[in-house]
Amino acid sequence: AQSVTQLDSQVPVFEEAPVELRCNYSSSVSVYLFWYVQYPNQGLQLLLKYLSGSTLVKGINGFEAEFNKSQTSFHLRKPSVHISDTAEYFCAVSDDDKIIFGKGTRLHILP
Amino acid sequence: NAGVTQTPKFRILKIGQSMTLQCTQDMNHNYMYWYRQDPGMGLKLIYYSVGAGITDKGEVPNGYNVSRSTTEDFPLRLELAAPSQTSVYFCASSRGGRYYGYTFGSGTRLTVV
Numbered sequence: 001a002q003s004v005t006q007l008d009s010q011v012p013v014f015e016e017a018p019v020e021l022r023c024n025y026s027s028s029v030s031v032y033l034f035w036y037v038q039y040p041n042q043g044l045q046l047l048l049k050y051l052s053g054s055t056l057v058k059g060i061n062g063f064e065a066e067f068n069k070s071q072t073s074f075h076l077r078k079p080s081v082h083i084s085d086t087a088e089y090f091c092a093v094s095d096d097d098k099i100i101f102g103k104g105t106r107l108h109i110l111p
Numbered sequence: 112n113a114g115v116t117q118t119p120k121f122r123i124l125k126i127g128q129s130m131t132l133q134c135t136q137d138m139n140h141n142y143m144y145w146y147r148q149d150p151g152m153g154l155k156l157i158y159y160s161v162g163a164g165i166t167d168k169g170e171v172p173n174g175y176n177v178s179r180s181t182t183e184d185f186p187l188r189l190e191l192a193a194p195s196q197t198s199v200y201f202c203a204s205s206r207g208g209r210y211y212g213y214t215f216g217s218g219t220r221l222t223v224v
Contacts, residue, residue, distance in 0.1 A: 009151065032210060042218075043115075043201055043215035043216055043218055044154075044203075044213070044215045045215070046212035046213070051210055090153060090154070094209045094210070096209065097142065097159065097161055097167075097209065098144065098156055098159055098169065099144075099212075099213060101146075101153045101154040102153055103152060103153040104151075104153050
């Protein structure tokens with residue numbers, strides 16, 4: 001079965017600074033990866049997904065992620081964060097007909 | 112479009128009581144899912160369905176039941192509520208399981224006392 005590991009449970013970062021949220025996936029022949037965001041007291045929203053092709057995937061709200069097959073990683077990045085990016089971020093991987101989620105990384109934006 | 116609608120938003124149950132969490136989607140998605148979210152644990156799959164009349168167990172199905180009589184509806188039933196079922200429950204739907212992302216409902220916060 002597929003799995004993902006989010007390496008940080010919480011990440012504090014100053015406003016307007018860059019951020020990277022780390023995710024590693026279990027190795028597989030083919031893998032489909034996702035990042036979701038959950039704002040306080042809301043459901044999850046899809047940020048971006050990697051199915052195939054270019055290893056750099058751009059998503060909504062200025063986020064992007066890079067698929068690295070040799071390191072089995074799919075890290076999420078943003079060059080300059082805003083207070084509105086305060087949320088929990090989930091890395092996820094397809095496993096047959098369902099998606100398996102990581103435990104989440106809480107992004108704290110410091111003023 | 113309403114997307115995925117979950118009701119109720121909040122509920123307090125006593126131990127041993129039963130209830131049904133409702134989930135409806137208006138996107139004609141074949142795939143539907145129930146997850147529970149506990150602090151620091153991410154989302155755990157309870158049950159899922161790839162079409163009307165078809166359901167399958169996920170990672171944590173014990174204590175829950177589901178049915179899928181229509182494409183639109185995927186209710187989750189708790190028969191004998193236990194404190195361990197205190198959680199936030201999310202329903203989601205998808206055009207297909209592997210390649211497509213999910214559309215999530217806004218969740219049901221359930222407390223069992």
